[in-house]
Amino acid sequence: MEVKWTMLAKDALRDTVTYIRREYGQQIRQKFMLDVKHTNKLIGGNPNIGKKEPTLSNRTIEYRSIVVNRLNKIVYYVDNECVQVADFWDCRRNPETLAQRIK
8 A cells, every 4th residue: 555645744754864863873864764664664564553543533534653663653544545644753742742733
């Protein structure tokens, strides 16, 4: 199944990648990107692999999330024959604040 990223998710991922490269170097950034690509492939192959995101349970769309590493997760939903990545969350931040970003 095709996985499409929203602009919000792309921007959040870009900010995280920039931070990792600046603080930890190119090698850690490359490992991080491999983890993101692997997780992206997992949700494309099995969209129900992620757990239902409790912070977004009051929405009409069923959002799911899958952990990329201990600090980040991908928040997504299934739309017909496509997986839409709604956002990329830093798990150290307040989930209620992050949930407000998704319209």
